Amino acid sequence: MHARAVTALTTALLGTAALLLPATDVRAVEDGTPPAVIAHRGASAYAPENTLAAVDRAARLGAVWVENDVQRTRDGQLVVLHDDSLRRTTDVEQVFPRRAPWKVKDFTAAEIARLDAGSWFGAAYAGTRVPTLKQYVHRVDLHRQKLLLEL
Numbered sequence: 001m002h003a004r005a006v007t008a009l010t011t012a013l014l015g016t017a018a019l020l021l022p023a024t025d026v027r028a029v030e031d032g033t034p035p036a037v038i039a040h041r042g043a044s045a046y047a048p049e050n051t052l053a054a055v056d057r058a059a060r061l062g063a064v065w066v067e068n069d070v071q072r073t074r075d076g077q078l079v080v081l082h083d084d085s086l087r088r089t090t091d092v093e094q095v096f097p098r099r100a101p102w103k104v105k106d107f108t109a110a111e112i113a114r115l116d117a118g119s120w121f122g123a124a125y126a127g128t129r130v131p132t133l134k135q136y137v138h139r140v141d142l143h144r145q146k147l148l149l150e151l
Helices: 003-014 025-031 052-060 109-113 133-142
Strands: 038-040 065-072 078-080 146-150
Touching: 038 052, 052 065, 052 133, 065 133, 078 133, 133 146
Parallel strands: 038 065, 065 146
Antiparallel strands: 065 078
């Protein structure tokens, strides 16, 4: 699916997503349906949140659903990032020290693509980048996962 189609579909389903999941874990156990497991920001306990590495790890762990957030850049591109600021999960303060408060909306997609979004999590993830929505949807599709997208 194309990113626009996935985004439109996801937006339409967000309001009814809760209806598709078991009401409670108790009900799921009673009727034999396993509860839905959603990898929050990808497998964020195992890889830097909202990155392709987190999606890959979620797939290896067997997560069928991944949840992620989208922010718009200054030039109108969509990137996958939970916070509206780049400060917590990237090296933006080092790369662009005079651009506080480091809001996503104040940077172009090309500028954000320069940032390291993995070192904060661990040395093994140094150089991990903030993915665009297009890159992210492609990776989710590659793993045949389902996407819960927060706009």
